[in-house]
Amino acid sequence: MTSTMDPVHVTVPDTAPFGQSTPPAAGPAGRKPVHLVEFTAMHGVRYSVTLGYLKATSVADPVLDASCDFHISVREQSGGEQAMKELLESWDEPFVVALTVFFWNRAQSMELARRVKERWPACRVVLGGNDVSYQQDPVFAEAPWVDVLVHGEGELRFRDLLHCFLDGGDLATIPGISYWSEGAVVTNADADRITDLEQIVSPILTPVYSDEEITGSSMIVYETNRGCPYKCAFCYWGGATNSKVRQFELDRIFAELDRLIRLMPTDATLFIADANFGIIARDREIAEHIVELSRRYDKRLIISTNWAKNGNDRIVEIASMLHSAELTGAITLSAQSFDANVLKIANRANIRTDHYRRLLSRFRALDVPTYTDLIWGLPGETYATYLDGIEEVLTAGGSPVIYPLLLLNNTEYSRESFKDKHQLTTRWMPGDITNPELVADVVVGHECMTTEEWVHGMRFRVAMTLFQKILLRCALRVLHETTGVRMVELCAQLWTFLTEDCADPFLRAVARNIEVGYREPADVDMELLRTVIGDQVVVPEEVHFQALLCRAVSTEQASAKLLGAATDWLCERLAADGHRIDRVLVDGALTVDLAATTILRASLRGELKEAEFAVPRRGWDLLVEAGDVPSSLDASGQGSTVRGTVWAPPRWVHYPISVYALSIWHGTGRPLHDLQYALPTGAPGHG
Secondary structure, rough: OOOOOEEEEOOOOOOOOOOOOOOOOOOHHHHHEEEEEEEOOOOOOOOOOOHHHHHHHHHHHHHHHHHHEEEEEEEEEHHHHHHHHHHHHHOOOOOOEEEEEOOOHHHHHHHHHHHHHHHHHOOOOEEEOOOOOOHHHHHHHOOOOEEEEEOOHHHHHHHHHHHHHHHHHHHHOOOEEEEEEOOOOEOOOOOOOOOOHHHHHHHHOOOOHHHHHHHOEEEEEEEEEEEEOOOOOOHHHHOOOOOEEEEEHHHHHHHHHHHHHHOOOOOEEEEEEEEEOOOOOOOHHHHHHHHHHHHHOOOEEEEEEEEEOOHHHHHHHHHHHHHHOOOOEEEEEEEEEEOOOHHHHHHOOOOOOHHHHHHHHHHHHHOEEEEEEEEOOOOOOOOOHHHHHHHHHHOOOOEEEEEEEEEOOOOOHHHHHHHHOOEEEEEEEEOOOOOOOOOOEEEEEOEEOOOHHHHHHHHHHHHHHHHHHHHHHHHHHHHHHOOOOOOOHHHHHHOOOOOOHHOHHHHHHHHHHHHHHOOOOOOOOOHHHHHHHOOOOOOOOOOHHOOOOOOOOOOHHHHHHHHHHHHHHHHHHHOOOOOOOOHHHHHHHHHHHHHHHHHHHHHHHHHOOOEEEEHHHHHHHHHHOOOOOOOOOEEEOOOEEEEEEEEEEEHHHHHOHHHHHHOOOOOOOOOHHHOOOOOOOOOOOOO
C-alpha cells in the first residue's frame, strides 16, 4: 500500500502481458464483451452482489452502456475443470475479463485468468477482492498474465478503467490500482473510500439481474452499510480497514428488499453482509421491514447476518423479532476467545463474561437459540485456555462453534513482524479437511501452541459437537451438575470411548481418521465417509462429523445401543474415580437424548415422527435452567416425573438438541428434511 501521490515502480521479469495486439472484435450492436466472473463455494448461488455492483455502476455511465456488453458469470467451484472449459467455450473474444478473488477461489480465478490471456492476448484481465487487494508484489509474481489489480472498493475504479481501455487513456490517472507498464508493475496512490454509497448503483433496482436469476439463487448476499469500527487483528474487515460505518439510503434498502423478498424462493437465504448488523439504530427498522415483506409475500426465508460484536438490547430485540417470524436460526455471539491475553493480542474488546451470561439468559427466555463463535489457534491461546473458554460457553448454556485460525491477507496477523514475534507456524491446507476447495493459510502452531496440540484441539471440537451438542447433551448436563466434572473432560473421555471401545468399527474408523486427516489432509478417507453419506455430499463441510452423526442415528436400535453403551462406559469410569452417579437422573436425561435422535432421524428422512421421554422432576428442572431443552417443549407431570412428546416436523426449534448442530454445523436453520441423507436401515457393524 502506498501513501504518496507518486506511482511506485516494482521491476519484475520481462513477462508483462499487457498487449499491444489488435483489440478484440466488438460484440452485438458494436459493443465490446466484458465478462465479470466469481467462483463460489456455495451450492445453488447464482447471484453475486460484487459483480452486480460493478455492472450496475458501469452501465449507469451512458458511454460504457453504449460501448460494452456486460455478462455476469457466477460458477460453483465444484464444477472443476469441466466448468472452466465450458465457461471459456461460451465466450467470444472478450474485451475485458474481471474476477473477484477471495482466499477460497484464488487458485481457480488465477487459472481462469491465465487461460483467458493465453487464448486472447489482447483481452484485459482485471482482478479485485480482499485476498488480492494491496498484494501487488505476490499477485503479479504469481500471475504475470494479470493486467490490472484493483485495491479496495472497486466499483468506481472499474468504471474508470473501462474508460481508459476504451479511450487509450493513461492508467496513471486512476488511484487505487496496480498495473503493468513497460515491463514493471506500477502502483498508484491509494483511492479514497467511497463516502457517498449512492455513487454505487443498485444492481437490484436496475435491470442487472432478471427476476429469473434472483428466483434461481439459493442465497442472496446483501449490504445495508459498509465499514467496521473495530480493529480485530485477525480480521480483514476491521483490522485492515478500521473505517466508519457508511450507510446506504434507507429508501433504497426498502425498495431493494421489496424486490428481493418478492422473488426469492422459499427457504432461500438472505445474508445481510454488514460487518455488525444491529450496531445502528435503524437496523431495527430494516428487520421490521423484512418481517413485514415476508408476511406480505408469504415467504419463509432464512435471514442470516454478522451480528454486532458486542451484544446489546437492540440485537436481542431484532433477533427475537426475526425468530418469532420464523425467519432466522441461531444467533451468533462472537467471543473468539475468553482469555484476556489472547484478546489483547488480537486488539479485541470482548463481551464481558457476566454480560455474555446475561445475553444467553435473555435469549433463552425468548426461546431464541444462540451459538458462540470461538477460534482455535489465536496467538497467546494455550490448549488449557482453549478448553477453559469452551467450558465457559457450555456451563453458561451456550453452544460453541469452533473454527481454525486462517491467516488472511491484509490483517495484522499476516505481517511478517507479527508472525516472527509470536512464532506462527502455518500450513497451506484446507481449513476444513473434508472440503479440499477451501484451501487457506492455516495457523497450526505458535509460541503457546504446538502443532500436536492444534491437532488435538481440532479433534476435540468434533467430539464436543457430536456428544455435548447432540447425542448425549442432556445426560452430560446431569453428569456435570451432579459430579462437578467439567463438560470438556466428559467430552474428551467419550472421544476415547469412540476411538477405542465403541462396538461399531465404522464409528471407530471415522473418528480415528479425523486426527489422521488434520496431520495430513491427503489421508482423509472419503471412501470410508461415503459408506454412510453416499457419493453426493449435500453440505460439503465437516463431512467426518456428518458421517458420525448419520451413522449414530441411522436406526432406533443403533442409537439406543450406542448411547447406552457410551453412557455406561462413562459412568463406570466416573464411579471408578470416586464420583457418585445418580443413574436414575442420568437415565431419565438419556430418554430425552434418545427422543432427540428419533427426531433427527425423521428429519433427515423427511418423515413425520414423535418420541416420548420421561425425566425425574429434578433432572428436568436442571435441563430447563441450563437451556438444554426449550421452555416451550411440551411436557407434563406435576409429580416426581416429567413426561413429554416431541415431533418432527414441524420445525427444528422444538427439538431438544442443539439447533446449531442440527443444521450440520452451520446455524442457518435449514430444515433437515431438505438434506435427504440416505440412512441405512441395516448398517453393518450395528449387530
